[in-house]
Amino acid sequence: MLPNTGKLAGCTVFITGASRGIGKAIALKAAKDGANIVIAAKTAQAHPKLPGTIYTAAEEIKAAGGKALPCIVDVRDEEQISSAVEKAVEKFGGIDILVNNASAISLTNTLETPTKKVDLMMNVNTRGTYLTSKACIPYLKKSKIAHILNLSPPLNLNPLWFKQHCAYTIAKYGMSMCVLGMAEEFKGEIAVNALWPKTAIHTAAMDMLGGSGIESQCRKVDIIADAAYCIFKKPKSFTGNFIIDENILKEEGIKNFDVYAITPGHPLLPDFFLDEQPAIVTKKADSYGAVPELKEEKMQLPPKPRSGAVEETFRIVKDSLSDDVVKATQAIYQFELSGEDGGTWFLDLKSKGGNVGYGEPSDQADVVMSMSTDDFVKMFSGKLKPTMAFMSGKLKIKGNMALAIKLEKLMNQMNSKL
Numbered sequence: 001m002l003p004n005t006g007k008l009a010g011c012t013v014f015i016t017g018a019s020r021g022i023g024k025a026i027a028l029k030a031a032k033d034g035a036n037i038v039i040a041a042k043t044a045q046a047h048p049k050l051p052g053t054i055y056t057a058a059e060e061i062k063a064a065g066g067k068a069l070p071c072i073v074d075v076r077d078e079e080q081i082s083s084a085v086e087k088a089v090e091k092f093g094g095i096d097i098l099v100n101n102a103s104a105i106s107l108t109n110t111l112e113t114p115t116k117k118v119d120l121m122m123n124v125n126t127r128g129t130y131l132t133s134k135a136c137i138p139y140l141k142k143s144k145i146a147h148i149l150n151l152s153p154p155l156n157l158n159p160l161w162f163k164q165h166c167a168y169t170i171a172k173y174g175m176s177m178c179v180l181g182m183a184e185e186f187k188g189e190i191a192v193n194a195l196w197p198k199t200a201i202h203t204a205a206m207d208m209l210g211g212s213g214i215e216s217q218c219r220k221v222d223i224i225a226d227a228a229y230c231i232f233k234k235p236k237s238f239t240g241n242f243i244i245d246e247n248i249l250k251e252e253g254i255k256n257f258d259v260y261a262i263t264p265g266h267p268l269l270p271d272f273f274l275d276e277q278p279a280i281v282t283k284k285a286d287s288y289g290a291v292p293e294l295k296e297e298k299m300q301l302p303p304k305p306r307s308g309a310v311e312e313t314f315r316i317v318k319d320s321l322s323d324d325v326v327k328a329t330q331a332i333y334q335f336e337l338s339g340e341d342g343g344t345w346f347l348d349l350k351s352k353g354g355n356v357g358y359g360e361p362s363d364q365a366d367v368v369m370s371m372s373t374d375d376f377v378k379m380f381s382g383k384l385k386p387t388m389a390f391m392s393g394k395l396k397i398k399g400n401m402a403l404a405i406k407l408e409k410l411m412n413q414m415n416s417k418l
Helices: 021-031 054-064 078-092 115-140 166-185 204-210 222-232 245-251 309-320 323-329 373-380 386-391 401-417
Strands: 012-016 036-041 067-072 097-100 147-150 191-196 242-244 280-283 293-296 331-338 343-349 355-358 367-372 396-399
Touching: 012 021, 012 078, 012 115, 021 036, 021 054, 021 097, 021 222, 036 054, 036 078, 054 067, 067 078, 078 115, 097 115, 115 147, 115 166, 147 166, 147 222, 166 191, 191 222, 222 245, 242 245, 309 343, 309 355, 309 373, 323 343, 323 401, 331 373, 331 401, 367 373, 367 401, 373 386, 386 401, 396 401
Parallel strands: 012 036, 012 097, 036 067, 097 147, 147 191, 191 242, 331 367
Antiparallel strands: 280 293, 331 343, 343 355, 367 396
């Protein structure tokens, strides 16, 4: 873990989405120096599924040694942003650092993403970041520290990161393009950088996306907080950078990254937008805007599954079904499998007692999953995590993503039998 130096004592840090997760972790790290934290977030009353409010975060910040100003801010509302900025300046005398952390996510393809979700992601991620930056810039210009930090990825134009969740990628890249533009526009006055994790980070949002058991493949929010702290210590000339958390901490001399792991020694899930997948090599683009050239690495073909492996898997699944499983799931899954033993299969967890079989289900499927038979068998036996399969393009999902996540929980229960 990175020690505090006291550098941020008396500084005012304005953080969007700071009531929980990464935003709150950055706030607490700065608070240990004695910083003033403006908690600009939506949650004023306890959420049924997500922990923390702006007021509980304020109490934690005070306990850590900082001062806190909780402000109800939906970054889609320009008036709420302006009001929070005015309150911050009135209470603390200015703004030294802005962290654009508020974000919305829907990992759905083009036809499966409702317009409402598209608008939410564009308005929170891109527009919210732009407007909050715009409101803070006049005060940041007067600061000796003057940093804007966006929690957004490097601008990787590998089509892999667009094809599964185009709207989300556009919205997150909009935040990164704010870095590209504003770093140049305010060079010498304000440092503008992006920070992104190398691995998945364990937050309430990740629990909702990845389902139970995902946390063992994640790092703690502390790694992002420490990386952000490193960036805040840099001079204004350090600008226009797309920083990966692990890389900047290595530069600071951190060698033991197990301290950041939820489960030390457990394999970690690589984060989105980083070309960590072994099957794909990206040739670096020579200039901005060039689409990277992709080539497939020569890979050894995995051994073919034993005869009837898919049928055997479904037989074991069928034996595991119960009214309780059906009641808890309430979904029909269709599997489009390619390769040996492939074809269309279904898992009905809506009808009494549940059912499995070859062919299409009698009622319309809530979720359609497409993958190879090899990956299907690996997935149900716990050798391939559905989240990893989806992120690497091995698994394609159409339909209700929340119900797809429910299936992962069921797989975890069956792993011992397969």
